[in-house]
Every structure is written in C-alpha cells, then in structure tokens.
Amino acid sequence: MNKATAVSPANIAFVKFWGLKNKELILAYNDSISMNLSNCITKTTVEFSPKFKKHQIYLDLFGKGKQLITGKKEGKIVNQLERIKKLAKNNWFAQIYSQTNFPSEAGIAASASAFSALTLAATYALKLKLSNKQLSVLTRLSGSGSACRSVVDGFCCWHKDCATQIAGVNHWPELTDIVAVVDTSTKKVSSFDGHQLALSSPYFKARIEEVNKRARLVTQAIKQKDFKTLGEQAELDALSMHFVMMTSSPALFALSPKSWNIIQSVRSWREQGLQVYFTVDNGPNIHILCLETDKAKILQRLKKMPEVLFTIVNKNCRGARII
Ligand code: PMV
Secondary structure: OOEEEEEEEEEEEEEOOOOEEEOOOOEEOOOEEEEEEEEEEEEEEEEEEOOOOOOEEEEEEOOOOEEEOOHHHHHHHHHHHHHHHHHHOOOOEEEEEEEEOOOOOOOOOHHHHHHHHHHHHHHHHOOOOOOHHHHHHHHHOOOOHHHHHOOOOOEEEEEOOEEEEEEOOOOOOOEEEEEEEOOOOOOOOOHHHHHHHHHHOOOHHHHHHHHHHHHHHHHHHHHHOOHHHHHHHHHHHHHHHHHHHHOOOOOOOOOOHHHHHHHHHHHHHHHOOOOEEEEOOOOOOEEEEEEHHHHHHHHHHHHOOOOOOEEEEEOOOOOOEEO
16 A cells, blocks of 8 residues: 655754755755654655545644645645656655644744655655665655654754754753743745845855854754753854844844744843743744743743733654654
C-alpha cells in the first residue's frame, strides 16, 4: 500500500533565518538554531494511487473543518509532491489529508510542521529510503526553509543545506516555550516574500555580521543549559530580525500593540525576579521562554492579560515521524 501518515512539530528559532541567499534552492544567509514545539503539531496522511486522476489536498487547519485547497497554497504542496515523485520515479497522483492543531499562517511556524510532515509521509508512501540529512535537504526545498529543522529530534542547527542535532529531546526538559496567542488571523506578508525584502534593509548587513557568532553562543548555551545566555540572545536575535523587517522597503511590521504589551510585561516580570524572556517570529504572537519552575506563575499572569486569547505550552519533542 502506498499510504503513510506522519506527524511533525513546528519549531521556534532562538537564532532566526531571515533572508534568502538563493530562493530556488532555499539557502539562508546565516545559521539558525531551534527547538521543536510539542503542542504545535501537523498530522498528514498521503496516499498515492494509479487510480487518482489528479492531486487532491484537504486541509483541516486548527478546527476550521476539512477543506479542499486550491490556488497558491495548493501549488506549493503540489511542487513538493512532484519533487518527491521524481526522486521515486513514480507518476501517480496523491490524496492528502492534513490536520494542524494550532493557528496556521499566524507566525507560529505552521508551514514548518506542515511541510516536514508532508515530505516524510510522501517519501515513506513512495518507499523512498532517505537518511536524516536527505530528508532535511528535501524538506528545505519545499520553500519553507525552517521546515528542515522540524525533521530533527530536539535542538538543532540549520547550517548550509540541512539541519543537524545539537542536543536530544531529553537534554533540557525544564526549558519551556509558552505561545501567548493574541491574534489568529493570517499574517500580512508570508515569510517567503519577507526573506526577499531583507536585503533592502540598510541594517541587514549588520545583522549578518553578528548572527553566526550568536548562533555559536546559543549552541553553547543549549549544551550547557545556560538559560540566561539563551534567553538574552534569543531576545536580541528576535529584535534584530524585526528591526531588519521594519527597515525593509516596503517595511514589514509583524508586531501589533498587543505584542508590544506582552514584550513589556516580560521585561518587567524579569525585573521582578522571574527568569523569563521572549522571542517572536513573523507574526504578532509572542513566544515566552521560561523554565518549568516559573511556568505556573507566568501562565497565571498571562491569563490576566486581556490581549492574550489563549496560550500553548510547549516542551521540546521529537521531529517528524511516521505513525
Ligand atoms: O522557513 P520560512 O520561510 O517559513 O521562514 C521562517 C522565518 C521565521 O520563522 C521568522 C524565522 C525562523 O527561523 O523560523
């Protein structure tokens, strides 16, 4: 049977990928470092059959119900399917059903979890035997570069063409990511389009000059479980990326007043003695980084903030896998 189901998490980057050196090959200007998010998951079933007359893709995004997709979104998925079919020397069409359990297109790396789950399920369904490196490379080519990090278990670094592990899933179980969701609507500019604006910022060059050094520092911090360095560098990196975004032309403002309120609160909670930091991707929803010991206190505070619609608590977890 040419059918397989894969699950795969989103990931949060402590050092972020922003700016494409090569948009066909999806190569980044800098290394990026991330951990997987245990409660932000996509589950995808792919079935290939000689009976199907065309690819049919159904998505169920965060409880919106099963919908047949068309247009640009379908195009990206079909491109990845065709790439995989070519590798497997197969000319059948596929039926796909994919469910995402968190808001998609809101800057919580839904495309990373979706394309890593799709790539693993489709390659497995076509009986392709890929190494971890080959799977990461193939996932990167989907167009969502950060997806190549979601195929690795635990903490990883995307360097050049693929992501490799820095530390395993059980290395640092105290480390916690809380997504404070303030807005579930679709982001204004996709990350793929945003990467291409990066170079127009006069500050992009300055970011690139410092970012690989930060990646080395963050790698060390993860290995040594040095939360202070990890948190400080993650904040710095998120601000540096958003500064490049806001000074691109056209400018890209992903953060809303609600996001800034949470950022200010995190900073004041830290002044009050909590060990807490923030990071944020291309969207208004803030990731709060803390240790297990402070988790309950932080959740209590977030609950009292009117701008927070809900929270998603994540630990590190395995990358894409077949179920
Ligand atoms: O992989 P893409 O093209 O979806 O871009 C990801 C961009 C960020 O989420 C903002 C940063 C990152 O490294 O995850």
